[in-house]
Amino acid sequence: MGDVDSFHNKAREKCEFLMREKQAINVVLRRQTEVENHKYKAQLHVSIIVVRLLLKIGLPFGGHDESVNSENRGLYIEVLKAIRETSEYIFNNTLESAPKNNQLISPKIQKEHVQFFAQEVLLSTREDIGQDVFALLVDESSDVSKKEQMAIVLGYVDSLGFVKEIFIGLVHVKDTSSLTLKNAINEVLTSNKLSFSKIRGQGYDGASNMRGECNGLKVLILQENDTTCYVHCFAHQLQLVVVAVAKKHGKRKGAKRLV
Missing domain, CATH: 3.30.420 (Nucleotidyltransferase; domain 5)
Incomplete structure (x- = not known):
């Protein structure tokens, strides 16, 4: 088989690594994707709770200043901040703890959530x-x-x-x-x-x-x-x-x- 540094030993070692299922690239990527999906579902669940509450009461979503340093960022973000304090897992996966391009707080995302609720109400009305x-x-x-x-x-x-x-x-x-x-x-x-x-x-x-x-x-x-x-x-x-x-x-x- 030759020395430790021989081409044969190096090829055998790489083959063993490849045969280990838990370390395969597709398995690692799938596991990482599942973790990200769980985080996103938790984030989305909290956002839906906030949207449903504000729509039920009939309150506005946005604020005059929604920047990070603002003391009042609007009801949508402020209610979300209050809910995330109740769970460490939610706290670690929402707002600034989430990726900057996936915080679900932009006005466009908020309007999309409202449209989804509107579609459900219209569907219920049609069935009624x-x-x-x-x-x-x-x-x-x-x-x-x-x-x-x-x-x-x-x-x-x-x-x-x-x-x-x-x-x-x-x-x-x-x-x-x-x-x-x-x-x-x-x-x-x-x-x-x-x-x-x-x-x-x-x-x-x-x-x-x-x-x-x-x-x-x-x-x-x-x-x-x-x-x-x-x-x-x-x-x-x-x-x-x-x-x-x-x-x-x-x-x-x-x-x-x-x-």
Whole structure:
């Protein structure tokens, strides 16, 4: 076999190392991957808990200053910091203890988590409605950036007989014409496997593009399904009453200020 440093002995030693299964490259990489997967799952589990809590209470995620040196980095990160104090394993695998490119705290990641929850809520709503009928509630207005946004809500009666109103989407529309709104509503309903044929009620405000007798959204949907009953939105009626009362009974001259 030759000396210890002979080519034969060196080849035999390398062959023995290769035959040791626990030291094989693929085994070592697989073991390392499993460890990283466990760490990531623990990190993801805590993030989901934080997102679910903030969504349930309806609180904002971000903060004004989310830098490491900030005293208040926003509710998402601050709640995450509080939870990680309860477990050494979680503490060692979240925030600054995790890789800088895998901390799950960026605004993009937070929005993705929210979208996943939204998809689950929509799926639950679709299953709750099933093949039953529902009512359509729609309103549109411009946001601070002057973009037109349309909110869509579905009203239905669940299997237990309770009336529910579920917000299913906020859609950006290029204009507020009745045809544009109808097409946007159709896209939302189609994406949620719903159709105009199941609509039995419509609720909008009194704007001409919504309840107009000629080309309003109400008429366009009635052309698709003539069983959809239109009801002027009660919230909008109340708003009109409050505005009218406020204008009628304005501040009178000589009236004393109530403290």
